[in-house]
Amino acid sequence: MILAAFRHLSILSIGGVAGILFPSLMFAAEFGYRFGRRIASRKSEKSTDLAASATLxxxxxxxxAFTLSLSINFAQDRFEARRDLVLAEANAISTAWLRANLIDGAESAVLAAEIEEYARVALAYTTAESNADIPGLVERMGALQAGIWRSMGMIARHASNPVTIALASALNDMFDLFTSQRFAYQSHVPTNIVLMLYLEALATIGALGYQLGLGGDRHIVLTTLLLMMWSGGMILIMDLNQPRIGSIRADASPLIWTIRGFGGPAQMH
Known part of the structure; x- marks a missing residue:
């Protein structure tokens, strides 16, 4: 139940996560400090407790820190995969379009126009700002793939040569890369790892507050800066982990350049 609630929160809003994360860490630090002060007030010997709590x-x-670094690496790897696939998909679309234009006839012109529309839908998929838009774009892409392959079949029946074989291979690569792109956008850092990181942060900050409570000094400024840094690192993971709602997104420039190369406007949907 906790995992499901955390998963829902993590895909809802980056700002919502930030609004909960920092205050909860502040609460953990304050709770640990007050608990440490209570324990310290009951004991006359503090040096042993301070040394032990400092070690732990x-x-x-x-x-x-290790868990945070591991989670950031996971999220960054998925971001890099999405970014690399944008470039690879743009190159595959460009190659297919160029090969389609090597073939004479009306059928090749139809195919080239279909590839151009395919590129625009691929751009809309890459730049979509809401998961609600994705099913419609995927359906549109599936219809375009079917139409493109029918056009390819008509061309192959009339002119079977090395150029048409190379064109068919380029179209197949283009289709495969969109599947890879879909998978990359749906692949995230496992929610249980992010939840574990959050719970570890609460426990660690609480323990730090407890140690400060034993010593009797809050160090408010340094503690606040530390919590801001931890919160920033965890928010960075959330941002990288949400390619649609996060502020760190895969650059769609290669697709835009490809569409401009067709001689038409590249529209960002």
Whole structure:
């Protein structure tokens, strides 16, 4: 239940996550500090407790840093995959269009026009700002793929030569890359890893607050800066992990350049 709720929150809004993350870490730090002050007030010997809590807290911070680094690497790898596939798809579309224009006849002109429309739908898919738009774009892309392949079949029946074989191969690569792109956009850092990172952060910050409570000094400025840094790192993961609603998105420039190469406007939907 907790995992499902966290998954829903993580895809709802980056701002919503930020609005919950930092205050919850502040609460954990304050709770740990107050608990530490209560324990310290009941004991006369503090040096042993301080040394032990410092050792344990250092270990927890190290583990949290490792988990944060691992999660950022996961998210960055998925972002890089989406970005690389945009370039690869644009190149495949351009290659297919150029090969279609090597063939004479009205059928090749129809095919080239279909490839141009395909590129525009691919651009709309890449730049879509809501997951609600995706089913319609995928359906449109499927219809275009079917139409393009029918046109390819008509060309192949009338002119079977190395050029048409190369064109068919380019179209197949173009279709495969869109499938790869769909998979890349649906691939995220596992929610249970992000949830584990959040729970580890709460526990670690709480332990840090407890240690400060034992010592009797809040260090408000440094603690606040630390929490801001941890929150920023976790928000970065959320941002990279959401290609539609995040601010860090795959650059669609290669597709725009390809469409401009057709001689038509590249429209961002």
């Amino acid at each position: 807290t250092t270990g927890m911070i190290g583990l949290l």
